[in-house]
Amino acid sequence: MPPKADPETLALRKELEDLYKKLQEEQKKQQDTTFEQALEGVAAAPRVKLSTKKQMKGHLNKVNSVHYSGDGRHCVTGSLDGKLIIWDTYTGNKMQIIPLRSAWVMSVAFSNSGNYVACGGMDNMCTVYDLNNRDSNGVAKMVRELAGYDGFLSSCRFTSDKSIITGSGDMKICKWDLESGRKTSDFIAHNGDVVSISLAPDGNTFVTGSVDKTCRLWDMREEKPKQTFFGHEADVNSVCYHPSGYCFATGSEDKSARLFDIRSDQELATFKPPSPNSAFTSCALSISGRILLCGSDDNNVHMWDILKNQHNGTLSGHENRVTSLSVASNGLAVATCSWDQTVRVWG
Template sequence: MPPKADAETLELRKELEDLYEKLKESQKKVADVTFESVCSGVSDVPKPKLSTKRLMKGHINKVNSVHYSGDSKHCVTGSLDGKLIIWDTFTGNKVQVIPLRSAWVMSVAYASSGNYVACGGMDNMCTVYDLNNRDSSGAAKLVRELAGYEGFLSSCRFLEDKKILTGSGDMKICMWDLETGRKTVDFPAHNGDVVSISLSSDGNTYVTGSVDKTCRLWDVRDQKPKQTFFGHESDVNSVYFHPSGQAFVTCSEDKTARLFDIRSDQQVALFEPPNKTSGFTSCGLSLSGRHLFCGSDDNYVHMWDTLKTQHTGMLSGHENRITSLSVAPNGLAFATCSWDQNVRVWG
């Protein structure tokens, strides 16, 4: 019996690969012009002159995730020291320290209103805290523990104060009503762990990245992918919506970053570093969409001009793997966190 099952699996895999090749051929046929040729007349962008504006120290273990509040001033970080820290990025001071029930935090989210933060990880749970209310110990009040995952929580984003979207290692996307603590949506989204979620600026659509090497575009009101994007050769570690809402960038374990255009339904640009030695963990775009930033395993933030696909430099400062990158909503700065236990604000 097992050999038969193996043969069937191989046959199905070959059928899937053949379909993928046909899809790529179809995409090539409609790609009548290259991104580089269209942008060849665009003048080079001045090299970004960015530096560390704030070095924020406070965690005593690897920092795995950072996310900005909607006010572009505060951010939250989650670390393996079992703490969430709310930072004032203007001063570099800690605003709140929230002790967690589980130290294995992998993802954090800040509600754009600034009222709530959420986190989760290897505890297979999404935990939500109210920053405006305190418990008996004086820390932000725990308001919800959202359980029911069969895998680790890899990503979470607030749709609004009382609604949160989560992705997890059980390949699922869930939506939760925080008033009741109940799931309103629960469906398999990928053929591997869901690793990253990015919301469009209007909040109606979102894009996901997965270890199945694909990205998918979703409507918050539907449970079927609107589009699936191929191209990466390894895990897609991070996705980030273009400010226009018509494209998104990704970065991957395959040591590349890519730009996917939603209207043309395919990859339009490939971004590679001068030396392809390390995978990328996180990505973000400037407010104009012209500058791409990627945090890397090599401790640097790599930068590209998105229209010319030119590598424009690297930002140094972190002394270990950069795990997460978050761009301030006003576009004036971005924050990175690292296994070196520090958080840096660049501007």
């Protein structure tokens, strides 16, 4: 049993919750129409029909994270078997296998150029590998070990081949210069573990999700959030920028996915599956931004037409919870990974 909070802490929590509610009420007052009313005249999107094009086996334990390279062909996966695998999703072949010093990998990232991959997890470290350079064993060369976290590394994303941004269980966001291996920024970003990071299409801003139930919008050059978004009732496990750059989607432990608008500073829509009995681990948007995909702990990927708030289909095939998904940059495929130790490519 967790220790009981003292009366002062409980009073502060209540005060914070009351402030959250007040903020939400003020936001609601600004609404002159609803998302549904504004889009009444839009026709529903045709049903998305995706099937498994490749089922890629090779990991020997739960696969926790997948991320596509900028070429839309290669992806990297990280597993609790202590390995990163670089896959050719067109052929299903393994291109490289990278053994890790720590098996507790939670997040992976592929640089847009396809030159580097990064990973991290319970080792409280972000490790970067150069795929174009091999060591004496023929394995991709480790070029950086970025240490200095007081918690697990939950998320990482390359902003370029020379810099990376990370979120961690110590509530911090760090930006790193990969050439020098030094932090350029290090700041408390949330009131709980930072779980997910998504970069804006223009690369100038990014959004984060946290176990403090909020999402925050950041400018790359500033260390204070530009906006904070409320609404979720549990951990925000995943955030994903809309291709337009004007809004973002979320997937949460509270069994809902949501769409938040940056310009109007509020939630536009809430998405729930036909039988809302499962939490969402990950989310992504189609290249058009019309279809939202969410990986779930019910072993499926749920899809919605976001403009009509209609459930658009389910991708079934995994035999355990879907932990992560990534949409190819060309929009032609979706990669998913699962605790069933497999990676699937849908198209």
